[in-house]
Amino acid sequence: MSKEKIANLQRRNFLKSGAALASVTLASGVTLMALSQGAAASADPNIRWGLLIDTNKCPSDCDDCVSACSNEHGWENNGLLTDPQWIRKVTLKDKQTGRENSLPIMCQHCEKPPCVDVCPTGASFKRADGIVLVDRHICIGCRYCMMACPFKARSFVHEKVEGQKSYSPRGKGTVEGCNMCVHKLDAGDGTTACVQACSASGNGAMIFGDLNDENSEISQALANYPSVELRDDLRLNLGVRYSNI
């Protein structure tokens, strides 16, 4: 990136800061580089955020993760078929043995997301840190991604929305789904609303972390205990994995 371009990109920040103005007179070019690095806290391509859900620790009568997500992002589930569902509790039953499992299902943040493949406008995309998102600025609400998703993870906003959270804008006519609480991750919280709620409830069934970091709690757990991804026949390499299914 040329020095001129950096200067242009950072022009506003640069003008805002009196300290920056003073520093430029000291050493213009190098300081501008330092400034741009300081300000550009963008999605890190070396990270891949992921979730591990232990279904043994997930009681069927608990939906704290769902309500935490709903509160965090301001979507409501009023029992209508058209209600948005960013995350939902699903019960699996083994017909042979009668064993039942309850687990939350949300966007699985595939490495090769089918929703991105089919999106005609490029609104569905994967961020550098592996989070699959909808850019609702250019989503036309065609719902191809909803058809393509093997996990039914996305939903369409049918009704007019008011009183949105400023960090989680959402509106009628666009598709939405779990965004792994990007606003929290970008703010450096390093966790999501559902995982926080799960540990607050005492169940501790969900672990969130960087799959690329060998020393992270999630990588250690994945390395030491068996886990599966849903529909592994599709070879999508999911960011969300489950154990004890």
Place this chain on the structure above:
Amino acid sequence: MKRLLVLLMVAFTLVSTSTLAGDLYPDIPKATGKPHPEGNEYMRINHMDMLKHDRDTVVRQGVRDEDNSLAQCISCHVVKDEDNKPVTIKSEEHFCRVCHDFAAVKLDCFSCHNSVPTTPLQSSALYPHSNTELDGLLAYLEGVAK
């Protein structure tokens, strides 16, 4: 008689200029917070491009700069009603609507974004990196010192 005529003419000119001024320029509400370093004229012409650029960097790259966000625009340019509550985009008094109604330019931001600040200090609470430039500068100076 002549004096009366002059007086009438002056009065007429005053009335017509004031109504003309009222028609030509919308009454733009005052904002709180620091003024834009670029100046208001620059913002009037370029705010949409800046917002568009920032929306792409935020959504696509995750670069969160609180000062360039729509939420920040809204928190400084908030207009309050008689009950001291921020008015939403439904009100003609809303900062954005004052000019957009005047210029007959459709505003689509608020079909998804909230048109009032959701919490008073949400941006600083959300993004505690307000001193990134300063941090970057300090890091650089530290590096030079080493």
